[in-house]
Amino acid sequence: MTVVITGASAGVGRASAHEFARRGARIALISRDQAALDDVRREVKELGGEAIAIALDVSDASAVEAAASRAEAELGPIDVWVNNAMTTVFAPLHDISPDEYRRATEVTYLGYVWGTMSALRRMRPRNRGTIVQVGSALAYRSIPLQSPYCGAKHAIRGFTDSVRSELMHDHSRVHLTMVQMPALNTPQFEWAECKLPHPPQPVPPIFQPEVAAHAVVWAATHRRRELYVGSSTIKAIWANKFVAGLLDRYLARAGYSAQMQERSVASDRASNLWHPVPDLHATCGPFGDRVSASSAALWVDEHRNWLLAGAATGLIATLLAIRRR
Numbered sequence: 001m002t003v004v005i006t007g008a009s010a011g012v013g014r015a016s017a018h019e020f021a022r023r024g025a026r027i028a029l030i031s032r033d034q035a036a037l038d039d040v041r042r043e044v045k046e047l048g049g050e051a052i053a054i055a056l057d058v059s060d061a062s063a064v065e066a067a068a069s070r071a072e073a074e075l076g077p078i079d080v081w082v083n084n085a086m087t088t089v090f091a092p093l094h095d096i097s098p099d100e101y102r103r104a105t106e107v108t109y110l111g112y113v114w115g116t117m118s119a120l121r122r123m124r125p126r127n128r129g130t131i132v133q134v135g136s137a138l139a140y141r142s143i144p145l146q147s148p149y150c151g152a153k154h155a156i157r158g159f160t161d162s163v164r165s166e167l168m169h170d171h172s173r174v175h176l177t178m179v180q181m182p183a184l185n186t187p188q189f190e191w192a193e194c195k196l197p198h199p200p201q202p203v204p205p206i207f208q209p210e211v212a213a214h215a216v217v218w219a220a221t222h223r224r225r226e227l228y229v230g231s232s233t234i235k236a237i238w239a240n241k242f243v244a245g246l247l248d249r250y251l252a253r254a255g256y257s258a259q260m261q262e263r264s265v266a267s268d269r270a271s272n273l274w275h276p277v278p279d280l281h282a283t284c285g286p287f288g289d290r291v292s293a294s295s296a297a298l299w300v301d302e303h304r305n306w307l308l309a310g311a312a313t314g315l316i317a318t319l320l321a322i323r324r325r
Helices: 012-022 034-046 061-075 098-126 145-170 211-221 232-242 246-256 296-302 304-324
Strands: 003-007 026-031 049-055 080-083 130-134 175-180 226-228
Touching: 003 012, 003 061, 012 026, 012 034, 012 080, 026 034, 026 061, 034 049, 034 211, 049 061, 061 145, 080 098, 080 211, 080 226, 098 130, 098 145, 098 226, 130 145, 145 296, 175 211, 211 226, 211 296, 226 296, 226 304, 232 246, 232 296, 296 304
Parallel strands: 003 026, 003 080, 026 049, 080 130, 130 175, 175 226
Antiparallel strands: none
């Protein structure tokens, strides 16, 4: 299996590389930091996979296309493309400049578009392949202080739905799926651009990136339209369908403090908005003392067909037993 992963140097991307490596995959690792990618490449090899490290900025469509060509030349036809790269700004809208907003959008949204285009140029003629969009509960339910990220995730969902219908129209066997994530313990909260008085944090419940990586690999190998990770994701998506106005008011009151730590922002805080931050690339962030390493809701979602079949079988058996009486 040949896999391309963007945003592969840290967080969900790095954990996904580890998970694919355990399956013996050949992986093209993409992010901006060459040294961090080289570390991940060594980890992939130790876990039984093969990898090449390609440093680039996913906002550059021509660079993404060149990486896709290199991946196929060195590793073989691409079977799975995982769009995961992101950057953002933690701030209320009035504190974000147009250039900052554009930059976050070009990476977090257009990076997915360019990746999908490059993947489809190769997958459509072969009539096979899977594209995994790493999404978020925030693709359905936005929260304050993260308008660039929420806007991009909503855009990715709309873009993905549109392209999926186009593939269906063409009777293509290429599969397009989106994995909606909960709050995750990744390094983004240490290096994302922040204009808040306190450092940002994920809103509990928080899950380890390995939970997300398991979902990414599962989605890449099963033909599911969407996959929800964590009960918090399910609750946010369904609550927004029925009580969106109440959620607006609740988040106006609680959404600020829930996203900020108690300490003050350091004057020398690093930001990866424009350039990669060296020495902070890792799979997990600093919130390991309050995270979950598994998700029962994800397990149920993955096995829902078997569970529904079992429930139906049980119901039929019960009705037959009643009838015999």
